[in-house]
Amino acid sequence: MTSVLKAAPDTSGAAAPGRLRRLLPLFGSLQSYIGLVLIFAVGVATKGDIFLDQTNLTNAIGNFASRGILAVGVTLVIITAGIDLSVGSLMGFASMAAAMMLFHHDMPVWQIVPLCMLIGAAFGVVNGVGTTWLRIQSFVMTLAMLSIARGLDRQLSDNASVGTTVAGSDGKLTPNSEAFQSLGTPGHNVLVGILGPDGIYFPVLAFFVVCVVFHLVLSRSRFGRHIYAVGGNPTAARLSGINVTFVVIAVFTLSGMLAGFAGPIDAAYSASADPMAGNGYELDAIAAAVIGGASLAGGKGTIAGTFVGSLILTLLDNVLGLNAVSDNWQLVIKGSIVVFAVVLQRPDLLGGLRRRLTHRTRTDRSTEEK
Amino acid sequence: MTTVGRVSPPLLAMRGIGKSFPGVRALNGVDLTVHAGEVVALLGENGAGKSTLMNILAGVHGDYEGTIECQGEPVAIHSPRDAARHGIAMIHQELNLVPELSVAENVFLGREPTTARGTVRRKEMEARTAELLAGLGLDVPPRRAVKHCRIAEQQLIEVAKALSLDVRLLVMDEPTSALADAEVRRLHAVIRGLTARGVGIVYISHRLEELEEIADSVTVLRDGTCTGRRAMARTSRAELVRLMVGRPLDELYPRRPEQAPSTPPRLTVRGLTVTPPDGSPAVHGVDLTVAPGEIVGIAGLMGAGRSEVLQAVFGQYGTAARGEFTLDGRRYVPRSPGHAIRSGLALVAEDRKAQSLVLGNTVRFNSSLAALRRFATPWRTVRRRRETTAVREQMTALAVRTPGLENSVGLLSGGNQQKVVLAKCLLTRPGVLLVDEPTRGIDIGAKAQIHALMDRLAAQGTAILAVSSELPELIGMCDRILVLCEGRLTGEFHRDPARGPVADQEAILTAAMARHAVAAAPAAGPAGAPRAHGAGTGAAPRPPSGTASDAASDTASDATSGTASDAAPDTDSHELHPKEPRS
Numbered sequence: 025m026t027s028v029l030k031a032a033p034d035t036s037g038a039a040a041p042g043r044l045r046r047l048l049p050l051f052g053s054l055q056s057y058i059g060l061v062l063i064f065a066v067g068v069a070t071k072g073d074i075f076l077d078q079t080n081l082t083n084a085i086g087n088f089a090s091r092g093i094l095a096v097g098v099t100l101v102i103i104t105a106g107i108d109l110s111v112g113s114l115m116g117f118a119s120m121a122a123a124m125m126l127f128h129h130d131m132p133v134w135q136i137v138p139l140c141m142l143i144g145a146a147f148g149v150v151n152g153v154g155t156t157w158l159r160i161q162s163f164v165m166t167l168a169m170l171s172i173a174r175g176l177d178r179q180l181s182d183n184a185s186v187g188t189t190v191a192g193s194d195g196k197l198t199p200n201s202e203a204f205q206s207l208g209t210p211g212h213n214v215l216v217g218i219l220g221p222d223g224i225y226f227p228v229l230a231f232f233v234v235c236v237v238f239h240l241v242l243s244r245s246r247f248g249r250h251i252y253a254v255g256g257n258p259t260a261a262r263l264s265g266i267n268v269t270f271v272v273i274a275v276f277t278l279s280g281m282l283a284g285f286a287g288p289i290d291a292a293y294s295a296s297a298d299p300m301a302g303n304g305y306e307l308d309a310i311a312a313a314v315i316g317g318a319s320l321a322g323g324k325g326t327i328a329g330t331f332v333g334s335l336i337l338t339l340l341d342n343v344l345g346l347n348a349v350s351d352n353w354q355l356v357i358k359g360s361i362v363v364f365a366v367v368l369q370r371p372d373l374l375g376g377l378r379r380r381l382t383h384r385t386r387t388d389r390s391t392e393e394k
Numbered sequence: 395m396t397t398v399g400r401v402s403p404p405l406l407a408m409r410g411i412g413k414s415f416p417g418v419r420a421l422n423g424v425d426l427t428v429h430a431g432e433v434v435a436l437l438g439e440n441g442a443g444k445s446t447l448m449n450i451l452a453g454v455h456g457d458y459e460g461t462i463e464c465q466g467e468p469v470a471i472h473s474p475r476d477a478a479r480h481g482i483a484m485i486h487q488e489l490n491l492v493p494e495l496s497v498a499e500n501v502f503l504g505r506e507p508t509t510a511r512g513t514v515r516r517k518e519m520e521a522r523t524a525e526l527l528a529g530l531g532l533d534v535p536p537r538r539a540v541k542h543c544r545i546a547e548q549q550l551i552e553v554a555k556a557l558s559l560d561v562r563l564l565v566m567d568e569p570t571s572a573l574a575d576a577e578v579r580r581l582h583a584v585i586r587g588l589t590a591r592g593v594g595i596v597y598i599s600h601r602l603e604e605l606e607e608i609a610d611s612v613t614v615l616r617d618g619t620c621t622g623r624r625a626m627a628r629t630s631r632a633e634l635v636r637l638m639v640g641r642p643l644d645e646l647y648p649r650r651p652e653q654a655p656s657t658p659p660r661l662t663v664r665g666l667t668v669t670p671p672d673g674s675p676a677v678h679g680v681d682l683t684v685a686p687g688e689i690v691g692i693a694g695l696m697g698a699g700r701s702e703v704l705q706a707v708f709g710q711y712g713t714a715a716r717g718e719f720t721l722d723g724r725r726y727v728p729r730s731p732g733h734a735i736r737s738g739l740a741l742v743a744e745d746r747k748a749q750s751l752v753l754g755n756t757v758r759f760n761s762s763l764a765a766l767r768r769f770a771t772p773w774r775t776v777r778r779r780r781e782t783t784a785v786r787e788q789m790t791a792l793a794v795r796t797p798g799l800e801n802s803v804g805l806l807s808g809g810n811q812q813k814v815v816l817a818k819c820l821l822t823r824p825g826v827l828l829v830d831e832p833t834r835g836i837d838i839g840a841k842a843q844i845h846a847l848m849d850r851l852a853a854q855g856t857a858i859l860a861v862s863s864e865l866p867e868l869i870g871m872c873d874r875i876l877v878l879c880e881g882r883l884t885g886e887f888h889r890d891p892a893r894g895p896v897a898d899q900e901a902i903l904t905a906a907m908a909r910h911a912v913a914a915a916p917a918a919g920p921a922g923a924p925r926a927h928g929a930g931t932g933a934a935p936r937p938p939s940g941t942a943s944d945a946a947s948d949t950a951s952d953a954t955s956g957t958a959s960d961a962a963p964d965t966d967s968h969e970l971h972p973k974e975p976r977s
Binding site for chain 2: 205240243245246249252253257258259260261262263265266267290323324
């Protein structure tokens with residue numbers, strides 16, 4: 025059992041299980057993989073031919089990619105023991121901003137995307153400043169921001185959708201619109217030639233890259249350590265020399281920035297920016313993070329977990345859609361899966377439940393004896 | 395088998411109690427007997443099984459092996475409600491009060507007297523609370539919110555809560571770990587009052603001197619088994635330690651004799667004045683110096699401002715802490731904990747769980763948290779291998795018992811957690827180590843190890859400033875002891891009789907309670923304090939003086955404004971030689 029830690033000359037023997045132990049939590053909890061496999065199995069069993077089609081799977085991920093990107097940002101915030109409810113609205117605002125930049129100003133996509141990220145980051149800074157300097161609970165602050173950003177979005181668009189497929193005088197898409205659409209329309213693949221003849225569908229690429237980048241930030245960087253410390257025990261973090269205020273503002277800013285990045289992708293995917301785009305996405309994002317093992321109490325969560333959580337929700341949407349389950353039941357099933365996933369991640373909870381049940385019976389018996 | 399002979403059946407008899415947790419055999423065949431009116435001390439190192447045994451008694455762990463008898467009747471305790479029905483109450487080390495509720499609401503929490511309509515009969519509740527509190531000699535308005543009560547008062551409120559339940563057996567887990575000596579005496583008086591009424595007490599504490607004073611008999615646990623039951627009066631401290639540790643412990647305080655510091659002080663503080671914004675006790679004009687290799691202690695009652703001095707030096711109050719500071723002769727302005735760590739200070743905070751550790755995270759994560767800069771690449775990522783090597787070295791040096799570096803720090807025992815906190819501080823390679831209650835609530839083996847570590851660090855040239863509520867610890871470990879009372883210095887004692895008054899418990903306590911003199915004087919000035927330390931800044935706590943605005947400026951270059959520092963404290967023999975500031 026416990027032993028005084030030795031200087032460990034036998035590094036060769038200790039390294040293998042040590043590395044494994046380090047790697048395992050990195051990929052999220054085992055339970056979420058089981059969930060993933062289960063859903064996959066159901067998909068194959070019911071609609072195998074359509075489900076396994078590569079187009080279907082890419083489309084499924086593409087459909088969820090913007091929410092997956094939001095989930096990454098939300099995960100950062102959740103690890104610091106905060107919550108970001110505003111990401112859906114921020115994404116909506118960014119998608120509207122992107123569409124208007126394209127439609128009204130014919131801006132090239134390489135300008136639109138960074139600008140949208142800046143806009144999102146600016147909203148994120150406000151969220152961060154509100155929760156730190158003004159000491160508003162993040163739930164309240166970002167709930168207010170959800171409302172504010174949505175209102176601004178609708179005001180900006182005058183409650184009308186703005187299309188992103190802008191036809192030039194020749195009836196074809198303008199070059200800028202063409203390029204913009206490659207952000208999210210199936211078939212408009214990027215890196216064609218570099219990644220083979222078909223290239224890759226951009227939302228899938230973006231989601232993967234965002235996951236990898238933020239996984240590295242969380243697991244390798246000092247800043248990542250600081251995020252976990254702030255969520256685990258803010259006082260201890262401060263006394264360890266960490267600038268807690270900075271860390272909190274930074275994670276809200278990053279979350280806002282990622283929402284800004286998801287905006288143009290979502291607009292391109294739907295070929296237009298709807299004033300209500302992204303409505304409710306924050307809940308899917310939070311659900312993905314939670315299924316992936318993040319705890320709203322803070323200090324816990326990984327990007328790998330969130331990635332798996334996103335895939336579960338993606339495939340779930342897809343499988344249920346293919347099987348023509350009604351939207352209403354889809355919502356019920358999705359909610360149940362969140363509860364199920366969270367309980368599965370708490371073996372202590374299951375054990376406690378079992379103990380309590382056995383005690384109940386034993387106490388009943390002992391009182392009966394009297 | 396009881397050492398205290400009595401005829402009537404014991405109040406409580408636990409026989410052959412066993413309990414297993416997944417992978418751990420926590421208790422094995424433990425017996426515990428408590429008679430009416432008896433104080434039974436339960437002694438053992440952390441992890442010996444004391445808490446498990448008491449949690450079984452309190453109904454927290456419902457499934458256990460063995461039998462429990464209350465007044466000769468076999469009983470089954472499967473839930474806290476069962477325990478309450480048999481008149482058993484437990485006061486946990488971490489108090490279970492709701493800070494936002496009033497004293498009365500806390501005492502009657504869950505059992506509020508109600509009218510027929512279901513509303514709470516507030517008046518009656520408050521009257522009965524006042525009665526209970528008066529019985530304990532506690533003068534706190536029943537309507538005051540518990541968060542405004544001091545720890546010692548909260549402790550007694552817990553006792554009142556237990557008494558309102560018509561308790562026959564009261565378990566107190568480390569009731570004095572957060573109390574200063576005077577408050578301990580008061581609590582003991584209350585305990586004697588309870589035993590006179592026939593209440594049995596199980597008293598868990600690590601402080602042997604306290605047990606000698608209050609306990610009738612003692613039961614010692616080690617590794618989940620009972621290693622001895624003795625009458626307290628006939629048992630020597632050495633024997634108890636042997637029963638607990640399983641080996642004789644010859645040196646709890648390994649401190650070498652005081653050596654006159656030959657070097658200039660590493661840390662000097664002049665006229666430290668701070669009024670913490672969070673309502674913690676204020677500090678008025680405190681002067682102190684710590685030389686490399688020196689251990690300086692700060693004694694005082696609860697609320698004397700001991701921790702606040704450390705926190706102010708560590709930058710926790712930022713520039714709200716006024717005064718003049720130097721580190722190695724250079725001007726130092728406390729700005730933030732991060733700045734303090736970069737300047738070579740480290741703080742072992744008072745409450746390791748709340749202030750020092752991220753409990754859900756690993757030993758490695760916690761140990762390296764303050765020193766990540768040391769392992770950083772230019773890309774601001776962490777060099778994992780170097781980090782692991784450095785942490786492992788510290789774990790070995792401190793003899794931390796942990797299954798591995800990747801295990802959660804929350805699962806370690808208190809002593810090992812404290813060692814991780816120390817490792818975290820030491821990894822920053824501090825020149826000045828500030829320690830606040832370094833051995834609170836940890837077992838005697840770990841305590842001796844931590845004392846030895848402090849001695850070793852001092853020998854290596856670290857300057858140590860230590861706060862402790864345990865006077866024997868301060869007297870045993872410190873070269874000098876400063877006594878604080880109501881935020882002012884009221885005494886200074888030495889280990890070496892040649893250098894000043896010698897530290898003994900009576901003298902320190904007298905100095906620590908000098909507040910009676912202060913309380914008699916109007917609160918406006920420091921006139922009541924026996925000795926006014928320092929010049930200028932200390933005299934006027936509130937209005938911002940010229941010196942204060944100096945301190946607020948961050949530039950290290952204008953250190954020459956600190957020339958007033960030649961007013962060295964009276965008993966302090968060495969002079970200050972502020973070096974020329976660099977840059």
